Amino acid sequence: MNSPLIQARGLIKRFGDFTAVDGIDVDVRAGEAFGFLGPNGAGKSSTMRMIGCVSPPSEGELRILGMDPRRDGPRIRARLGVCPQLDNLDTELTVRENLTTYARFFGIPRKVARARAAELLEFVQLSERADSKVDPLSGGMKRRLTIARALVNEPDLVLLDEPTTGLDPQARHLVWERLFRLKQQGVTLVLTTHYMDEAEQLCDRLVVMDGGRIVAEGSPRELIERYSTREVVELRFTTDEQGTYAEKLAGMADRIEVLPDRVLMYVADGDDALAEVHRRSLSPSSALVRRSSLEDVFLHLTGRTLVD
Numbered sequence: 503m504n505s506p507l508i509q510a511r512g513l514i515k516r517f518g519d520f521t522a523v524d525g526i527d528v529d530v531r532a533g534e535a536f537g538f539l540g541p542n543g544a545g546k547s548s549t550m551r552m553i554g555c556v557s558p559p560s561e562g563e564l565r566i567l568g569m570d571p572r573r574d575g576p577r578i579r580a581r582l583g584v585c586p587q588l589d590n591l592d593t594e595l596t597v598r599e600n601l602t603t604y605a606r607f608f609g610i611p612r613k614v615a616r617a618r619a620a621e622l623l624e625f626v627q628l629s630e631r632a633d634s635k636v637d638p639l640s641g642g643m644k645r646r647l648t649i650a651r652a653l654v655n656e657p658d659l660v661l662l663d664e665p666t667t668g669l670d671p672q673a674r675h676l677v678w679e680r681l682f683r684l685k686q687q688g689v690t691l692v693l694t695t696h697y698m699d700e701a702e703q704l705c706d707r708l709v710v711m712d713g714g715r716i717v718a719e720g721s722p723r724e725l726i727e728r729y730s731t732r733e734v735v736e737l738r739f740t741t742d743e744q745g746t747y748a749e750k751l752a753g754m755a756d757r758i759e760v761l762p763d764r765v766l767m768y769v770a771d772g773d774d775a776l777a778e779v780h781r782r783s784l785s786p787s788s789a790l791v792r793r794s795s796l797e798d799v800f801l802h803l804t805g806r807t808l809v810d
């Protein structure tokens with residue numbers, strides 16, 4: 503059972519003349535949480551839709567659970583759990599009915615479906631809302647219900663397209679916590695996100711996508727080690743002359759990035775570097791020392807920030 507659950511080689515998706523996914527190679531192994539990280543338009547959803555067998559690849563090889571989506575779409579889909587980018591819950595039905603009705607599509611007997619719905623509602627902390635309609639639920643509750651629905655058929659592979667986009671911080675943390683539990687139970691998760699903190703929290707391994715291509719691959723820690731320094735000093739100056747200051751800082755860091763609102767110094771030891779900044783009387787209006795993140799990796803690889 504060591505063969506990957508998802509294997510893509512030279513996978514391409516075109517829409518007319520436009521290439522949304524431009525020849526990517528991906529292996530997802532059983533039990534891991536795998537992420538596609540990238541900004542809007544990077545090609546993440548197009549990739550997920552091919553993996554979900556709802557959008558045929560234009561070119562390249564794709565195998566899901568050892569099968570070919572072009573031939574075995576329905577058999578593959580029966581073993582997938584899908585949480586789409588936008589919740590498409592049935593607003594006419596109650597919370598519980600959203601699960602039991604969905605279970606019928608998989609031919610799950612009514613009694614089993616009811617028991618499973620109760621278990622899943624417990625898991626996503628919605629038992630108390632079982633008989634309420636979907637509309638009055640908060641965004642976070644709807645997301646959790648969509649996740650529960652994706653688990654109704656006890657899938658081998660769960661696909662989550664931007665699981666926490668649009669949620670407030672507290673609701674995001676609750677979703678992360680549930681997904682983390684799933685991961686602990688050995689469920690294979692594949693998710694897309696443009697939040698680097700989400701990728702860092704949840705993903706064992708990820709690919710960074712930009713413009714339809716994979717620009718880096720590894721665990722969050724490996725990527726940070728490979729493409730960034732241990733620490734970053736963020737400096738803001740009162741004048742608009744960040745560029746001038748950046749020149750003065752150049753020799754004091756491994757790398758300098760000048761953003762519209764701040765200058766980033768990439769260094770091994772942030773406190774040392776900041777002390778040197780003050781010694782040279784460069785007087786930033788604010789300064790912050792932090793660990794490198796996937797955001798820094800993305801900036802290094804593409805010259806842009808993830809969320810513009």
Ligand SMILES: Nc1ncnc2c1ncn2[C@@H]1O[C@H](COP(=O)(O)OP(=O)(O)OP(=O)(O)O)[C@@H](O)[C@H]1O
Pocket residue numbers: 517520521522540541542543544545546547548549696
């Ligand atoms: N059905 C379609 N027809 C034409 N172009 C499309 C279609 N679907 C996606 N695209 C284009 O393909 C590119 C990649 O889109 P995709 O949705 O895969 O990106 P993404 O990384 O998931 O970004 P987002 O976070 O915005 O969903 C975008 O430029 C998008 O406009």
